[in-house]
Amino acid sequence: MKQVFRYLAAPLLGAALLAACARQDASPQVPAATAVSQNASAPGFPEGFETGTKTAYASASVTLGSGSWTLNDALLGNTTADPKTGTQSARVRNSGMLSMNFDLTDGAGVVTVDHARYGTDASGTWELWASANSGASYAKVGSTITSSSTALSTASFTVNLAGPxxxxxxxxxxxxxxxxxDNITVQSYGGTGTGGGGTTSGGKKFLFDASHGELAGNADWALDVDAGVVPRFPTPAASGITASTSESYWTAALSSWGVALVKLGNSVENLPSGTAITYGNTSNPQDLANYNVFVVDEPNNLFTASEKTAILNFVQHGGGLFMISDHTVSDRDNDGYDSPAIWNDLMSNNSVQANPFGYSIALTNISETTSNVLASSTNVILHGSQGNVTQLKFSNGATITKTSGSQAQPLIWQGSSAQGLSNIMCATSTFGTGRVFCITDSSPADDGTGSPGNTVYPGWTEISSHAPLHLNASLWLANQQ
Known part of the structure; x- marks a missing residue:
């Protein structure tokens, strides 16, 4: 029997509807001609130092997820004093080095490195160097970096060298x-695009937002949650995922989605709480211009004015936005705003363009399984590389209302509804050169796994169409189909 009462939201919420939740100043516009380069992750990266063993400082080579590296006056540390994401990071002393023994054949665009000082040791300095002749000679990239904190922070370098x-x-x-x-990321330099979603070779980069209360109440809308904390890079490292890897490789309600995207050759990251949403800010390693698709599953805090500008500029210049809402009266953190209100605020109260996508989210609450699907054999979201979509099940979700004559394309409606401008359950749209997909219930993406103490439900597998719908939409947003 269908469970209607999903997540219990934050305490003290008196509205009966809330107990039936689904499972679970302005920055400048960046012209398309000068937008930040957008490139695919190099194979095997990010390098999280999770594979391999090296317990001594003496120079030796070790096989890591990305390939063979020589660690000179360096080892792989796994003590409590080693700042790390996961179980290991590289620890370096004296004038030690971490050196790749393999070539990046597609070159290197932007490179980021997480760094910190060890234990109670004093601050130290380090640099990134690059070779374009298979290690015969090296040149320094960017500035000398000082590591002064025991918490990992991220340094970003623009290498922009063709391979090797x-x-x-x-x-x-x-x-x-x-x-x-820890967490060395490398964007290939095999193809350069502009704005979000530029033309690239290889896989695409997906960023899942966890900075707007996606873990509020009993929700777990992230790729991975470790002891209540959402890391930028899910652990264990994505480089360990194979065709047979289970979604339980990571622990959060969206882990099935993330693991599936990695299996398709893409890279995925969380945007942790406290990290800024920007577009065109080269000092922010998680700036939206560094990604192809931004996924936001049921935000519980309003976007700031600058964040709204960043998101809309990202889409306008080629990025893909995956919007997920929940039903009305689903405010999990008692701040006065639920996800329908937050998405409507983005679309109606911004400095870029009013009603940019041609629809709004109706303040409704529905639960039903529908087969009222757009009859189109050529729509790649309904009939794409990841399978066919014939049904959609909402477990307390809202609906979408299309603006008459707009560019929005409804895909699925409530079962008893005409295929018109209202009672829509998911839809696509475009804005500038970018793409948008919107679904108004968070239940279908929920894979039934989450942090200890959270009650989650397997919406991802409950209806056979749910995974194909989300994956086809993801690939469409990334211009992969």
Whole structure:
């Protein structure tokens, strides 16, 4: 029997509808001609130092997820004093180095490195160096970086070299104090695009928002949650995912979605709480211009004016936006705003364009399984590479209302509704050169796994169409089909 009462939201919420939740200043516009380059992740990256073993500082090579590296005056540390994401990070002392023993054949665009000082050691300095001749010679990239915190922070470097490229991380202060390095990301330089979603070779980059209360109440709308904290890079590292990897490789309600995208050759990241949503800010390693698709599943906090500008500019210049709402009166954190109100605020109260996508989210609450699907054999979201979509099940969701004559394209309606401008359950749209997909219930994406103590439900597998719908829409947003 269908469970109607899904997540219990934050305490003290008196509205009966809330107990029936689904499972679970302005920045400048970036002209398309000068937008940040958009490239695919290099194979095997990000490198999280989770595979391989090296317990001594003596120079030796070790096989990591991305390939063979030589660690000189460096080891793989797994103690409580080693700042890390996951179980290990590289620890370097004196004038030690981390050196790739393989070439990035598609070159290197933007490279990011997480860094921190070890334990109670003093601060230290380090640099990134790159070779364009298979290691015969190297040149410094960017500025010298100081690691002064025991918490990992991210340094970003613009390499922009065609292949072959090798990289080195060099500790430069020469002192015995130790530094840790983790989560090295490399964007290939095989193809350069403009704005979000530019033309690239290889897989695409998906960013899942966790900065707007997606974990509020009993929800778990992220790729991975570790002890209540959402990491930028899910752990274990994505480089360990194979065709047979289970979604339980990561722990959160969207892990099935993320693992499936990685299996298709793409890369995925969370945007952790406290991280800014920007577009065109080269000092932010998680700036939207560095990604192809931005996924936001049931936000519980309003976007700021600058965030709304960033999101809309991202889409306008080629990015893909995956919007997920829940039903009306689903405010999980008691701040006065639920996801329908938050999405409507983005679309109606911004400095870029009013009603940019040609629809709004109706303040409704429906539960039903529908087969009222658009009859189109050529629609790649309904009939794409990941399968056919014939049904959709809502477990307390809202609906979409299309503006007459707008560019929005409804795909699925309530079962008893005419295929018109209202009672829509999911739809696509375009804005500028970008694409948008909107579904107004969070239940279908829920894979039934989450943090200890959270009650989640397997919407991802409850209806056979749910996974194909989300994956086809993801690939369409990324211009992969």
């Amino acid at each position: 490229v090798r990289l080195q991380v060099r500790k430069t202060d020469g002192s015995t104090n130790r530094l840790n390095f």
